Amino acid sequence: MSLRLLERLTRKWKKRWSLADLGTGSGILVLAAKRFGAGRVTGIDIDPKAISIAKANARLNKIDNADFQLGDVRRWKPAAGWDVITANLYGGLLIDVASKLKRSNWLILSGVPRTQEEELLRVLRRNNMEIAGVKRRGKWIALTAHKR
Numbered sequence: 001m002s003l004r005l006l007e008r009l010t011r012k013w014k015k016r017w018s019l020a021d022l023g024t025g026s027g028i029l030v031l032a033a034k035r036f037g038a039g040r041v042t043g044i045d046i047d048p049k050a051i052s053i054a055k056a057n058a059r060l061n062k063i064d065n066a067d068f069q070l071g072d073v074r075r076w077k078p079a080a081g082w083d084v085i086t087a088n089l090y091g092g093l094l095i096d097v098a099s100k101l102k103r104s105n106w107l108i109l110s111g112v113p114r115t116q117e118e119e120l121l122r123v124l125r126r127n128n129m130e131i132a133g134v135k136r137r138g139k140w141i142a143l144t145a146h147k148r
Helices: 002-010 028-036 048-060 091-096 114-126
Strands: 019-022 041-045 066-070 082-088 104-113 129-137 140-147
Touching: 002 028, 002 082, 002 104, 002 140, 019 028, 028 041, 028 048, 028 066, 028 082, 041 048, 048 066, 091 104, 091 114, 104 114, 114 129, 114 140
Parallel strands: 019 041, 019 082, 041 066, 082 104
Antiparallel strands: 104 140, 129 140
16 A cells, blocks of 8 residues: 555656655665655664665665665654655554654555554644545555645
């Protein structure tokens, strides 16, 4: 769901926008962002194996300048604003780090069970984010939001 939302969001954007992917896993959103025209991209994950796999995937796909960092999103201190922050993390963690997410113009969030949807939406709104859309698939949701 996140990949589709990212493609739709950035389809008509000019090149050189920025993306941070929290909980990057295999790095697919970072790599796709580079293919979609992003300039600065960073993937962060708490799992060293995930970072290793993401770096290998970048090499296999001949994608340069993709930055992957080992780190805990709870301790992440974004140095600059981002055009897009993507995060496929569990709902409680997204709620905990919502104040950091507002450093972005756009959010694409997934990994949230429907049971946590209302709480997450409420926290995002409190952090001056406007909900642009919510997609539901089975017991999960993905959403896009932007800075007010």
